[in-house]
Amino acid sequence: MHRTQASRRRGYTLVELLVSVSIGLAVCATAFAVIRIASQSLTAVERLSIENGLMRAAIHAGFDEVDTWEALDPRDGSGPLRAAGQPFAAFDWTAEGLAHDMAQHHPAGLWRGCGATHDQRKYGSYHVVANRADPDPDKRWYGQLLQRVGDSLGYYALTDYAPGNTIYSYMDAYGDVPDEFKDSGYGADHFYAPTRDIGPRDIHRLTEAGGFCISRLFPSVSQHHFSFWDNWGAGFGALVTTDPADPRWDYAGIHGRSAQPLALLPLRPSHWPEPTVVVRRFVANYRHWATVTIHVTSPLSGERMKLFFSSLGTTLRGARAMRTTPGGATLDVGLALP
Amino acid sequence: MPSTPAMHRRATVLIIVAGVAAMLAGITVAFLTRMRSDADENRQTQQEFQARIMLSAALQYVQETARLGWGAEAYGWTDRRTGASGPRDRFGVPLGAGSAFPAPGADAARCEAFVMRRPPFAISPRTALNPVLLDPARPWSEILGLTAFDPQPAVAREDDFEAGDRASRPGTSGRAWFRCWRMPATSPDGPHATFIVTCGAGATLGWRRFADAPPGTFPDQAAFDALRGAETILWYEVAWSAAVGAGVTNHYWVVGEDQRGWRLNAIGSPRQHSWRRPHSRQFGGTFASIRRLAGEPLPPLQW
Numbered sequence: 001m002h003r004t005q006a007s008r009r010r011g012y013t014l015v016e017l018l019v020s021v022s023i024g025l026a027v028c029a030t031a032f033a034v035i036r037i038a039s040q041s042l043t044a045v046e047r048l049s050i051e052n053g054l055m056r057a058a059i060h061a062g063f064d065e066v067d068t069w070e071a072l073d074p075r076d077g078s079g080p081l082r083a084a085g086q087p088f089a090a091f092d093w094t095a096e097g098l099a100h101d102m103a104q105h106h107p108a109g110l111w112r113g114c115g116a117t118h119d120q121r122k123y124g125s126y127h128v129v130a131n132r133a134d135p136d137p138d139k140r141w142y143g144q145l146l147q148r149v150g151d152s153l154g155y156y157a158l159t160d161y162a163p164g165n166t167i168y169s170y171m172d173a174y175g176d177v178p179d180e181f182k183d184s185g186y187g188a189d190h191f192y193a194p195t196r197d198i199g200p201r202d203i204h205r206l207t208e209a210g211g212f213c214i215s216r217l218f219p220s221v222s223q224h225h226f227s228f229w230d231n232w233g234a235g236f237g238a239l240v241t242t243d244p245a246d247p248r249w250d251y252a253g254i255h256g257r258s259a260q261p262l263a264l265l266p267l268r269p270s271h272w273p274e275p276t277v278v279v280r281r282f283v284a285n286y287r288h289w290a291t292v293t294i295h296v297t298s299p300l301s302g303e304r305m306k307l308f309f310s311s312l313g314t315t316l317r318g319a320r321a322m323r324t325t326p327g328g329a330t331l332d333v334g335l336a337l338p
Numbered sequence: 339m340p341s342t343p344a345m346h347r348r349a350t351v352l353i354i355v356a357g358v359a360a361m362l363a364g365i366t367v368a369f370l371t372r373m374r375s376d377a378d379e380n381r382q383t384q385q386e387f388q389a390r391i392m393l394s395a396a397l398q399y400v401q402e403t404a405r406l407g408w409g410a411e412a413y414g415w416t417d418r419r420t421g422a423s424g425p426r427d428r429f430g431v432p433l434g435a436g437s438a439f440p441a442p443g444a445d446a447a448r449c450e451a452f453v454m455r456r457p458p459f460a461i462s463p464r465t466a467l468n469p470v471l472l473d474p475a476r477p478w479s480e481i482l483g484l485t486a487f488d489p490q491p492a493v494a495r496e497d498d499f500e501a502g503d504r505a506s507r508p509g510t511s512g513r514a515w516f517r518c519w520r521m522p523a524t525s526p527d528g529p530h531a532t533f534i535v536t537c538g539a540g541a542t543l544g545w546r547r548f549a550d551a552p553p554g555t556f557p558d559q560a561a562f563d564a565l566r567g568a569e570t571i572l573w574y575e576v577a578w579s580a581a582v583g584a585g586v587t588n589h590y591w592v593v594g595e596d597q598r599g600w601r602l603n604a605i606g607s608p609r610q611h612s613w614r615r616p617h618s619r620q621f622g623g624t625f626a627s628i629r630r631l632a633g634e635p636l637p638p639l640q641w
Contacts, residue, residue: 024350024351027351027354027355028354031354031355031357031358034358034362035358035361035362038361038362038365039365041365041369042365042368042369045369045372045373046372049372049375049376052376052380053376053379056379056380056382056383059383059386060383060386063386063390067630068630102579102581102626103416103418103421103579103580104414104416104418104579104580104581105416105417105418105419105420105421106421109581163579163581163624163626164579164581164582164583164623164624165581165582165583166581166583202583203583204583286583311390312390312393312394312397312628313390313393313628313630314574314628314629314630315625315627315628315629317626317627317629318575318627318628318629318630319629321627321629322629337531337532337577337626337627338416338530338531338532338577338578338579338626
């Protein structure tokens with residue numbers, strides 16, 4: 001009994017203490033390392049998850065803009081593209097004498113002209129059978145469509161509304177094709193590219209190396225301007241226009257003007273990656289394009305991700321049908337679907 | 339029972355280990371939860387893309403059925419010759435009349451998207467059906483034998499070749515679908531060519547309601563509702579047009595000649611520009627308007 005009580009009071013030896021302290025330290029160090037690594041991993045996962053989430057949000061925002069055109073033209077009518085000459089201006093098709101459904105059987109939709117050339121009378125005086133001042137509304141419809149829609153809504157809108165088989169050329173009462181619709185110069189208010197190829201063009205030939213964009217950032221100069229899409233050596237790419245605001249209307253010009261940025265996260269936390277979403281709309285290379293370009297840049301690592309895609313969605317005519325004037329009227333008055 | 343110092347020490351280690359394990363478990367649960375959440379969000383994004391692909395498929399369906407699929411060649415939803423409601427044959431006789439698509443206002447066409455095991459008229463992917471013989475002593479007629487047809491059908495029997503195997507490949511069904519409903523004309527003059535297309539990504543196979551599907555397609559109403567709730571669906575109003583562009587100026591251009599010296603009789607010339615043929619790029623028509631609808635169309639519109 002005495003011996004037992006003595007052993008109960010016995011303390012640690014130095015060796016025991018050292019061993020136990022060492023084991024304890026090793027356990028604690030291991031535990032700390034495990035927790036630290038796990039915590040860092042979770043932080044990295046969280047960061048990657050946020051980046052992926054932002055990318056997903058940007059994709060959905062891009063798709064949404066492709067369908068709604070909301071950033072380009074707010075539904076409340078407060079945007080600059082509602083002004084006269086802009087693509088979201090109200091347009092009275094009845095008052096303009098253009099109110100039929102553009103179905104292909106309609107005689108007004110038949111183009112009457114010489115496909116070989118705009119301005120060589122030796123092939124015939126086509127203005128006798130169709131010109132913009134003809135007293136027959138069906139014979140003047142074609143020229144009226146090109147001139148008035150181009151003037152009132154811009155060139156992109158003209159290619160959106162005009163039937164797919166439109167030949168973009170018409171004659172005035174004197175048998176002349178207006179400068180705007182043939183290749184006679186540079187700068188604003190020229191629908192055609194300035195090249196030696198002088199024939200009337202359909203949408204295919206017209207946009208083979210260029211096209212038109214819709215721009216909210218440069219509305220005063222962008223809606224009535226041909227831009228070059230391809231850089232064909234020293235030809236199109238080297239062209240200098242007469243536009244004093246920005247002389248270049250080449251690939252970079254149309255790309256920059258058509259960019260419509262979306263405000264995805266204006267109040268994001270500073271340590272979150274910065275997402276940018278840009279939607280572009282233009283007609284080029286034989287088709288109407290809606291493209292979405294997404295960049296996500298990490299403020300911590302500087303790493304930058306980019307995603308680009310194009311998508312089908314609401315056309316300009318469809319977007320205009322979604323909207324009304326501040327007075328509640330439709331933007332297109334008197335125009336039926338085909 | 340009174341505890342001893344040794345038991346205290348063992349309990350200390352146990353507490354540390356248990357604590358670390360609990361923290362690791364917590365971190366693991368958080369990680370898995372985050373991954374699960376990400377997977378769900380990724381699925382929604384994937385469905386958005388799939389639904390958009392279905393929009394493209396639906397538009398192509400409208401274009402093709404404007405001309406094909408009704409027993410005779412047709413001339414468009416709005417007949418390009420007369421403006422009457424199509425499809426009609428070459429004599430103007432209506433095609434596809436009945437209570438289903440393409441009759442205006444009738445039941446929608448339901449199209450499930452999947453990959454067939456072997457589509458009709460499938461061509462064999464085999465290449466080098468006429469390999470060059472490696473014996474230079476043989477005559478050219480044998481070296482360039484061309485003894486086998488190239489390309490060749492995927493199957494030998496002609497009826498199998500025409501019929502194909504329309505069963506779905508594993509893993510490709512139940513993912514996406516579209517429906518196409520033709521709007522009734524508001525007047526005899528039109529519109530005849532406006533459709534509501536519904537683009538879905540999910541597993542309801544394009545059935546609008548549980549009651550519409552044949553018995554046994556879905557276990558019960560609750561299962562159908564669960565599948566419907568997990569889908570992404572987009573609605574569009576689209577207006578078809580017969581108008582299609584072509585390279586008009588190249589009717590008159592003969593390669594090698596000055597472009598200002600257009601010929602009026604260049605069509606058919608062997609020196610006409612090879613990639614600017616003056617024929618139409620396609621024969622299915624184009625779309626005058628595409629408009630995304632804010633939500634499910636309300637009656638009397640269908641989808």
